[in-house]
Amino acid sequence: xxxxxxxxxxxxxxxxxxxxxxxxxxxxxxxxxxxxxxxxxxxxxxxxxxxxxxxxxxxxxxxxxxxxxxxxxxxxxxxxxxxxxxxxxxxxxxx
Numbered sequence: 543x544x545x546x547x548x549x550x551x552x553x554x555x556x557x558x559x560x561x562x563x564x565x566x567x568x569x570x571x572x573x574x575x576x577x578x579x580x581x582x583x584x585x586x587x588x589x590x591x592x593x594x595x596x597x598x599x600x601x602x603x604x605x606x607x608x609x610x611x612x613x614x615x616x617x618x619x620x621x622x623x624x625x626x627x628x629x630x631x632x633x634x635x636x637x
Contacts, residue, residue, distance in 0.1 A: 553561045563573065571592065573579075578593035608614070 551564055551567070553563065555561050568574070573592060579590045580593045582589045582591075608618075
């Protein structure tokens with residue numbers, strides 16, 4: 543069971559707007575130097591939430607949909623090549 547706390551923690555904003563999140567909070571929340579944070583202002587309160595990268599989930603969704611539709615990587619690459627030719631012909635027509 544996950545526990546929640548409303549205990550206040552003091553952090554200082556440095557001259558360049560930087561602040562340090564205490565180590566115990568970073569560990570509990572799984573934050574590291576690669577973690578992005580979404581920052582929201584709600585009145586006079588700043589709310590920060592981890593921004594989880596969606597690339598892994600998106601790649602899995604695309605792979606699942608490709609399998610469902612029977613589309614291969616070769617199909618995608620061929621279509622991309624065809625679309626590029628069409629785009630170039632429309633954008634730079636030969637006079």
